[in-house]
Amino acid sequence: MAPQLDSYFKQVDDLSDHFIERLRKAVAIPSISAEDERRPEVVRMGQFLADELKALGAEVEQRPLGIQPGKTDLELPPVVIARYGNDKKKRTILVYGHYDVQPAGKEDGWATEPFELTVDDKGRMYGRGSTDDKGPVLGWLNAIEAHQKAGVEFPVNLLMCFEGMEEYGSEGLDDFINVEAKKYFADADAVCISDNYWLGTEKPCLTYGLRGCSYYSVEISGPGQDLHSGVFGGTAQEPMTDLVRVLGTLVDTNGKIQIPGLAELVAPLTEEEKSLYGDIAFTMDNLYESLGSKTSIHPDKEKTLMARWRYPSLSVHGIEGAFSQPGAKTVIPAKVIGKFSIRTVPNMEPADVDRLVFKYVNDEFKKLGSKNKMSCTLQHAGKWWVASPKHWNFSAAGKAVERVWGVKPDLTREGGSIPVTLTFEQAIGKNVLLLPMGSSTDAAHSINEKLDKRNYIEGIKLLGAYLHYAAEEEMV
Amino acid sequence: MAPQLDSYFKQVDDLSDHFIERLRKAVAIPSISAEDERRPEVVRMGQFLADELKALGAEVEQRPLGIQPGKTDLELPPVVIARYGNDKKKRTILVYGHYDVQPAGKEDGWATEPFELTVDDKGRMYGRGSTDDKGPVLGWLNAIEAHQKAGVEFPVNLLMCFEGMEEYGSEGLDDFINVEAKKYFADADAVCISDNYWLGTEKPCLTYGLRGCSYYSVEISGPGQDLHSGVFGGTAQEPMTDLVRVLGTLVDTNGKIQIPGLAELVAPLTEEEKSLYGDIAFTMDNLYESLGSKTSIHPDKEKTLMARWRYPSLSVHGIEGAFSQPGAKTVIPAKVIGKFSIRTVPNMEPADVDRLVFKYVNDEFKKLGSKNKMSCTLQHAGKWWVASPKHWNFSAAGKAVERVWGVKPDLTREGGSIPVTLTFEQAIGKNVLLLPMGSSTDAAHSINEKLDKRNYIEGIKLLGAYLHYAAEEEMV
Numbered sequence: 001m002a003p004q005l006d007s008y009f010k011q012v013d014d015l016s017d018h019f020i021e022r023l024r025k026a027v028a029i030p031s032i033s034a035e036d037e038r039r040p041e042v043v044r045m046g047q048f049l050a051d052e053l054k055a056l057g058a059e060v061e062q063r064p065l066g067i068q069p070g071k072t073d074l075e076l077p078p079v080v081i082a083r084y085g086n087d088k089k090k091r092t093i094l095v096y097g098h099y100d101v102q103p104a105g106k107e108d109g110w111a112t113e114p115f116e117l118t119v120d121d122k123g124r125m126y127g128r129g130s131t132d133d134k135g136p137v138l139g140w141l142n143a144i145e146a147h148q149k150a151g152v153e154f155p156v157n158l159l160m161c162f163e164g165m166e167e168y169g170s171e172g173l174d175d176f177i178n179v180e181a182k183k184y185f186a187d188a189d190a191v192c193i194s195d196n197y198w199l200g201t202e203k204p205c206l207t208y209g210l211r212g213c214s215y216y217s218v219e220i221s222g223p224g225q226d227l228h229s230g231v232f233g234g235t236a237q238e239p240m241t242d243l244v245r246v247l248g249t250l251v252d253t254n255g256k257i258q259i260p261g262l263a264e265l266v267a268p269l270t271e272e273e274k275s276l277y278g279d280i281a282f283t284m285d286n287l288y289e290s291l292g293s294k295t296s297i298h299p300d301k302e303k304t305l306m307a308r309w310r311y312p313s314l315s316v317h318g319i320e321g322a323f324s325q326p327g328a329k330t331v332i333p334a335k336v337i338g339k340f341s342i343r344t345v346p347n348m349e350p351a352d353v354d355r356l357v358f359k360y361v362n363d364e365f366k367k368l369g370s371k372n373k374m375s376c377t378l379q380h381a382g383k384w385w386v387a388s389p390k391h392w393n394f395s396a397a398g399k400a401v402e403r404v405w406g407v408k409p410d411l412t413r414e415g416g417s418i419p420v421t422l423t424f425e426q427a428i429g430k431n432v433l434l435l436p437m438g439s440s441t442d443a444a445h446s447i448n449e450k451l452d453k454r455n456y457i458e459g460i461k462l463l464g465a466y467l468h469y470a471a472e473e474e475m476v
Numbered sequence: 477m478a479p480q481l482d483s484y485f486k487q488v489d490d491l492s493d494h495f496i497e498r499l500r501k502a503v504a505i506p507s508i509s510a511e512d513e514r515r516p517e518v519v520r521m522g523q524f525l526a527d528e529l530k531a532l533g534a535e536v537e538q539r540p541l542g543i544q545p546g547k548t549d550l551e552l553p554p555v556v557i558a559r560y561g562n563d564k565k566k567r568t569i570l571v572y573g574h575y576d577v578q579p580a581g582k583e584d585g586w587a588t589e590p591f592e593l594t595v596d597d598k599g600r601m602y603g604r605g606s607t608d609d610k611g612p613v614l615g616w617l618n619a620i621e622a623h624q625k626a627g628v629e630f631p632v633n634l635l636m637c638f639e640g641m642e643e644y645g646s647e648g649l650d651d652f653i654n655v656e657a658k659k660y661f662a663d664a665d666a667v668c669i670s671d672n673y674w675l676g677t678e679k680p681c682l683t684y685g686l687r688g689c690s691y692y693s694v695e696i697s698g699p700g701q702d703l704h705s706g707v708f709g710g711t712a713q714e715p716m717t718d719l720v721r722v723l724g725t726l727v728d729t730n731g732k733i734q735i736p737g738l739a740e741l742v743a744p745l746t747e748e749e750k751s752l753y754g755d756i757a758f759t760m761d762n763l764y765e766s767l768g769s770k771t772s773i774h775p776d777k778e779k780t781l782m783a784r785w786r787y788p789s790l791s792v793h794g795i796e797g798a799f800s801q802p803g804a805k806t807v808i809p810a811k812v813i814g815k816f817s818i819r820t821v822p823n824m825e826p827a828d829v830d831r832l833v834f835k836y837v838n839d840e841f842k843k844l845g846s847k848n849k850m851s852c853t854l855q856h857a858g859k860w861w862v863a864s865p866k867h868w869n870f871s872a873a874g875k876a877v878e879r880v881w882g883v884k885p886d887l888t889r890e891g892g893s894i895p896v897t898l899t900f901e902q903a904i905g906k907n908v909l910l911l912p913m914g915s916s917t918d919a920a921h922s923i924n925e926k927l928d929k930r931n932y933i934e935g936i937k938l939l940g941a942y943l944h945y946a947a948e949e950e951m952v
Contacts, residue, residue, distance in 0.1 A: 211706060215804045224768015225922060230687060230892020233819045234731050234789030235763065235780050237771045241727055244792055248724030251717055253846045255710050287711065292700015292810075295713045295847040304711050313710030315808050316720055320801065323794030323815060328691045328855045330817055330892075332791050334768075339799060341806055343709045370729045371771040379804045416706020416806075446701060 003155070003468035005403065009461050011150035012142070016457045019142045020125070022052070023456065024117040026099075026134040027127035033077070033100035033168040042077040042164045045099045049080050049137070049162055056144050058084040058160070065165075065172035076172050077164030081184055084144055085157040091471050092157040094188035094428065096420060097137035097195060098166030101129035102445050109447045123453035131451035132444035136194035136437045136459070137162055143464035155471035159188055166195075166420075174423050181427035190393040190470065191424045191432040194463065198439045199412050203281035204401045204462070206394055207434035209309065209413030210421060212344035212384035214353050218246060218361055221335035222372035229330040239336050240322055242370045247338045249364045251314040255297045255307065257342070259314075259360040265348040266311060273310070277302040280410050290440055309413035312348065316340045339379075343415060350381040385422045386413070391431040396469035403469075404462045435466060479631070479944035481879065485937050487626035488618070492933050495618045496601070498528070499932065500593040502575075502610040503603035509553070509576035509644040518553040518640045521575045525556050525613070525638055532620045534560040534636070541641075541648035552648050553640030557660055560620055561633040567947050568633040570664035570904065572896060573613035573671060574642030577605035578921050585923045599929035607927035608920035612670035612913045612935070613638055619940035631947035635664055642671075642896075650899050657903035666869040666946065667900045667908040670939065674915045675888050679757035680877045680938070682870055683910035685785065685889030686897060688820035688860035690829050694722060694837055697811035698848035705806040715812050716798055718846045723814045725840045727790040731773045731783065733818070735790075735836040741824040742787060749786070753778040756886050766916055785889035789819045815855075819891060826857040861898045862889070867907040872945035879945075880938045911942060 012019075031045035032038040046062060053060045062078035077100065104114035110126075112118040117127040129135075140160060147154050165171045177185070198205050220239040227236060251257050282301050288294050298304045307313065320337040323329045344353060361376040388394070389411050401409040418434070425432045437459035443449045488495075507521035508514040522538060529536045538554035553576065580590035586602075588594040593603040605611075616636060623630050641647045653661070674681050696715040703712060727733050758777050764770050774780045783789065796813040799805045820829060837852040864870070865887050877885040894910070901908045913935035919925045 213706065213806065215806070222767075222769050222771035227767070228892055228921065229789070229791040229793070229817060230689065230819060230890065231784070232767065233791045233891060234783035234787055235773055235891075236767055237729055237731075237773055238791055240792045240794070242729055244720045244723040245729070247720040253713055253718055253721070253844045253848075255713075291698075291703070291708065291712055293698050295698035297711055297713055307710035308707070311710055313705070315705040315709045315714055315806070316716045316798075317705070317805060317807055318716070318799030318809065319795055320799075322792075322800070324796055324798070324800035326796060328815065328817070329793060330689065330691070330791070331793055333794065339804065341705060341804070343706060368729045372729075414706065415709060415711075416704055445704065 003465070003472065005465055005468060007150045008146055008152045008464055011146040012457060012460050012464070015142070015146055015149065019138070019457070019460060020119070020453070022138050022142065023125065023130065023135055026138060027117045027129055028115055030115045031100045031129070031164065032103050033165045034103055036071070036074055039074060039077065042100050046077050046080050046164050049099055052141055053082045056084070056141060056148070058082040058144070063176065065176060068171055079173065079176055080162040082160040083157065085154055087157060090156050091189045092159060092187045093467060093470055094159040094161065094185055094191045095140055096161045096191065096193045096424065097140070098133045098163045099137055100164045100167050101132070101134070102167050104128040104447070111448055119453065124450045125453055125456065126448055126450045128449055130449055131438035131442040132449065133166070133195045135451040135456050139194065139437060139460050139463045142460045143467070146460065146464065155468045157187070158467070159185055161185070170420055173420065177423050177427045185428055188428050188430055190430050191428055192393070192435050192466065193418065193421060193432065194435050194437050195418060196414055196434050196436045197442060197444070198436055199280065199282050199410060200286045201439045201441055203407060203410055204405050205410040205412040205436065206389065206397050206401070207412050207414055207436065208389040208394065209386040210384060210417050211309070211415050212350070212382050213341050213417045214344055214350055214381040215339070215341040215379040216357060216376060217379055218243065218338040218374065218376045219335065220372050220374045223332070223334040226334045227332040229332050232332055236332065237370055237372055238332050239372050240333055242365065242368055242372055242374070243319065243336045243338050245368060246361060246364050247316050247340065250316065250340060255313055257312060257314045259356050261356045262312065262353065265352055267346045269306070269310070276411070277305050280305060280412065286440065308415040310345050312345055313343045314340060344384050346384055346386055348384070350383060354378050382417045382419045383422060385425065387425070387432055392473040392475050393431040393433045393470065396473040397433055397435050397466050399469045400462055400465035403465050404458055437462070479941070479948065481941055481944060483626045484622055484628045484940055487622040488933060488936050488940070491618070491622055491625065495614070495933070495936060496595070496929070498614050498618065499601065499606065499611055502614060503593040503605055504591055506591045507576045507605070507640065508579050509641045510579055512547070512550055515550060515553065518576050522554050522556050522640050525575055528617055529558045532560070532617060532624070534558040534620070539652065541652060544647055555640070555649065555652055556638040558636040559633065561630055563633060566632050567665045568635060568663045569943060569946055570635040570637065570661055570667045571616055572637045572667065572669045572900065573616070574609045574639045575613060576640045576643050577608065577610070578643050580604035580923070587924055595929065600926045601929055601932065602924055602926045604925055606925055607914035607918040608925065609642070609671045611927040611932050615670065615913055615936045615939045618936045619943070622936065622940065631944045633663070634943070635661055637661070646896055649896060653899050653903045661904055664904050664906055666906050667904055668869070668911050668942065669894070669897060669908065670911050670913050671894060672890055672910050672912045673918060673920070674912055675756065675758050675886060676762045677915045677917055679883060679886055680881050681886040681888040681912065682865065682873050682877070683888050683890055683912065684865040684870065685862040686860060686893050687785070687891050688826070688858050689817050689893050690820055690826055690857040691815070691817040691855040692833055692852060693855055694719065694814040694850065694852045695811065696848050696850045699808070699810040702810045703808040705808050708808055712808065713846055713848055714808050715848050716809055718841065718844055718848055718850070719795065719812045719814050721844060722837060722840050723792050723816065726792065726816060731789055733788060733790045735832050737832045738788065738829065741828055743822040745782070745786070752887070753781050756781060756888065762916065784891040786821050788821055788824065790816060792816045820860050822860055822862055824860070826859060830854055858893045858895045859898055861901065863901065863908055868949040868951050869907040869909045869946065872949040873909055873911050873942050875945045876938055876941035879941050880934055
C-alpha cells in the first residue's frame with residue numbers, strides 16, 4: 001500500500017519559510033574547512049547542527065577526530081552523529097552529509113554576499129553551502145520536524161553522519177566509519193547520501209555509479225638550483241622542456257588517452273547498457289551551458305554521457321615549480337612537477353593503471369635522450385564505484401521521486417568521485433544510494449552557488465517520502 | 477707613459493678595512509625594489525650614496541622619476557646622479573650602477589643573515605647586494621677616496637648614474653637617460669658599467685656583447701570557467717592539453733629550436749670568430765659547478781660558449797592559470813597562459829623573430845584540431861647588443877686588468893641581457909664597456925650572494941686604474 005504522505009507534504013509547504021530561515025542561519029556560518037583560521041566557524045556549524053538535532057529529539061554526539069594531519073595543534077572538527085528513533089521493528093537508514101563548505105569571498109566575483117542567503121525573484125537561493133551540502137543536510141532535519149508537526153509517525157530509524165572536513169579530503173573520516181560500522185552504524189539497513197546533483201535542471205535522478213581517480217606526479221629535475229635563461233639557455237638541458245614534451249604525449253585534444261593498454265582494461269559496452277543512454281534527460285545544450293562554451297569533444301549526448309560516466313579520461317592539471325605568476329620571469333626552473341589524473345571506470349584495477357602509466361611515461365621520457373632525472377609517482381588513487389540500481393533502496397527512492405516530482409528518475413552515474421560512498425559500502429556492507437537534491441546549475445564550488453527554493457522544498461518532501469518507501473519496499 | 481698607480485694601489489690596500497665597512501653599511505640597508513613596503517629602504521640607500529658622494533666632494537642630485545607605473549601613490553626611488561671633477565682638459569667617463577637589490581630572507585635558505593655582511597675565513601663576503609651591485613657601485617666611491625688620501629690627481633671627470641629599480645625592470649630609467657643624454661651626460665666620452673661577472677673565478681674579463689630577449693605568451697582558453705575533471709573529463713577539450721602539446725613543439729631536449737627560419741636569421745660563424753673561443757678561460761667543470769649538475773647540452777667548452785653567447789636559445793618558463801601548488805587538485809583550468817622566451821643574437825631583428833614565432837605557434841595549434849581559442853603575443857622584447865672591443869675604452873680597461881691582475885682579460889659576451897647597456901649606447905652615442913668586479917660563483921639573485929674580498933679590493937684598484945688608462949688611451 002502506498003504510504004500516506006499528503007499531510008506530511010502539506011506540512012512541509014506550511015513550514016517552508018521556517019525551513020528557509022534554518023538554511024539562512026546555516027549559510028551565515030562560514031564553515032570553510034580549508035582555511036585554518038575558520039576552524040572555529042566549522043566547529044560552530046557542527047554545534048548548530050547538534051543543537052537543532054537535539055531540539056528535534058534526536059540523540060546526538062559530537063565525536064572528536066584528533067589533530068589534523070600535518071598540523072601541530074589544529075583539531076579536526078567533530079563528526080556529528082545522531083540517531084532519531086530506535087524501534088527494532090523499523091528499518092534503519094544511515095544518511096551522510098557534510099556541514100563544511102568551500103572557500104568563498106565577495107572578491108572572487110560573487111554577485112551577493114556569499115554568507116548571506118539571498119533569494120531572488122525566481123526563487124534562487126544564493127549562498128555558499130546552500131546546495132553543497134547544507135541544504136540537503138538540513139533536509140533530513142526538516143523532514144523530521146515536518147513529521148512531528150504533521151503528527152505523522154516517522155517511518156524508519158534514522159542514523160545520521162555529518163562531517164566537517166569533506167571539502168578538505170574528509171580527513172579522519174574513513175577510520176571513523178570503519179570503526180563505527182560495527183558499533184554506532186551497526187543496525188543500518190541501507191545508506192543514502194544527498195551530496196550530488198541532477199544531470200540537468202528539470203528531471204531528478206538516482207545515482208548508482210562514480211568514476212575513480214588515480215592522480216600522478218611527473219617530477220623532472222636537473223640543475224642544482226633555478227637558473228637564469230640568459231646565462232644558461234642553450235647550454236643546459238631544461239627540465240621544463242622535457243616535462244611539456246612528456247605531458248604532451250599523454251592525451252590528445254579529443255580526449256583520446258595515448259597510453260597503450262589502458263583502453264583494454266575498460267569493461268566492454270553491452271547493447272543493453274548502450275540502449276539506456278538515449279532516454280536520459282540530457283541535451284548537448286545542457287553541456288554547453290555548464291561548460292560555458294561549445295568546446296566539447298563529442299557531437300551527441302550518448303557519446304558525451306558515456307565519456308563522462310563509463311570511459312576513462314585524462315586531464316593535465318598543472319605544473320608545480322615553474323613560473324606561474326602573471327608577468328614575465330626568465331627563469332629556467334631546476335625542478336618541475338607535472339600533475340595529471342586519470343578518471344577510472346570498471347574494470348580498471350588501480351594497480352594495472354599505475355603499471356601502464358609508469359611504463360608509458362618512462363618510455364616517453366627515454367625517447368627524449370635527456371640527462372635530467374625523471375620520476376613518475378602516484379599521488380593518490382580512489383576506486384570507481386558502481387551499485388545495483390535494482391536494490392530496494394533504489395526502487396524506494398524511485399517511487400518517492402515519482403510521487404513528489406511526477407516522473408521516473410533517470411538512473412545516472414557520475415564522472416567524479418565521492419570517496420565516502422565506497423567507504424560506506426565497504427564498511428557497512430549495505431547498498432548505498434546517491435539521492436541528489438540540487439540541480440546541475442547550482443555551481444557548487446564556484447562563485448554564486450545556489451539552491452533553487454523548489455529543489456529545497458520538494459527535496460525535503462522527497463527525503464521524507466524516500467524514508468516511507470524504504471520502510472515498506474520489499475527486498476529483491 | 478704608463479700611469480703612476482703604485483701610491484693609489486697602496487692607499488686602496490691601506491683603506492681596505494674602511495672600504496669593507498662602507499660595504500657593510502650599504503648591505504645593511506634592505507633596498508629591495510620589488511617589495512613595495514621596502515621602498516623607504518630603497519630611498520634610504522639612495523640617500524646613503526648621495527651623502528657619501530657629497531662627503532667626497534662630488535656634486536650630487538637625486539632626481540625623482542614619478543609614480544611607479546601601475547601603482548597609485550608609490551614613488552619610484554630617485555636616480556642618484558653625480559659629477560666628480562669638471563676639467564675641460566680631461567676626458568669624462570660615465571659610470572652606471574644600481575643600489576637596489578633582489579629580495580632575500582633567511583627563510584629562503586641563506587646560511588647567514590642576508591642583510592648583515594658576513595666575512596668568512598676565505599674572505600668571502602656574504603650579503604644581499606654585496607656583488608650585485610653595491611660592491612661595484614661603492615668601488616667608484618672608494619676609488620675617489622683612495623685618490624684623495626694618496627694625493628693622486630683624479631685622472632678624469634667622473635659622471636655617475638646610480639638607479640634604484642634595476643631589479644624591477646629599471647622603471648622610468650630609459651626616459652631619464654634619453655633626456656639627460658644631451659644634458660647632464662652631454663660631455664661623456666665613454667660609458668663603463670660594472671654590473672656583470674667574470675666567466676669563471678680566476679680570470680678577469682671585459683664584456684662586449686649581450687644576447688637580447690623576446691618573451692612570449694601563448695594563451696589558450698575554452699570553457700567559461702574552471703571545470704572539475706570528474707564532471708567534464710572526457711567531454712570537454714581541455715586548454716591545458718592543447719598548451720602542453722604546443723609548448724612541447726618549440727624546442728628539443730638538446731636546445732634545438734624547432735621554429736623554421738629562425739636559425740637562418742643568425743649571423744654566420746666566421747673562422748676568425750671561431751678561433752677566439754679556444755683561448756677563453758672556461759672549462760666544462762666551470763659549467764658543471766655553476767649548473768650544480770652535469771645536465772649540459774654540449775660536450776666541449778667552445779660549443780658551450782657559442783651556445784651561450786652567439787646562438788639563440790628557447791626556454792619554457794612556466795604556465796599561468798593552471799594548478800601550480802603542492803598537492804593534488806582535480807581542476808581543468810579554463811584559461812592557461814604558457815610563457816617562453818627566445819634569447820636573440822646578431823642579426824635577429826625582433827620583428828622577424830615575432831613573425832616566425834607567431835606563424836609556427838599558430839600552425840602547431842591548428843594541427844591539434846581544437847575548438848579552444850589560442851593567441852600568441854609578445855610580452856616584451858629587448859634587443860641584443862654588441863660593441864667594438866677595439867675601441868680605446870676597451871683597450872684602456874684591458875691595460876688596467878693587466879696592471880692589476882697580471883693577465884690579459886678574456887673578451888667575453890654574455891647570454892643574458894642588461895637592457896640599460898643598449899639604452900646608454902643609443903642615447904649617449906658612445907662606446908659602452910662592461911667591466912665586471914665579481915666572479916662567476918657570486919650567486920647574484922640567489923641565496924648566499926657574496927663578493928670575494930679579493931675581487932672587491934683589487935676591483936677598486938681596477939676601476940681606478942681603468943680611469944687612468946682611459947684618460948691617456950689614444951683613440952683608434
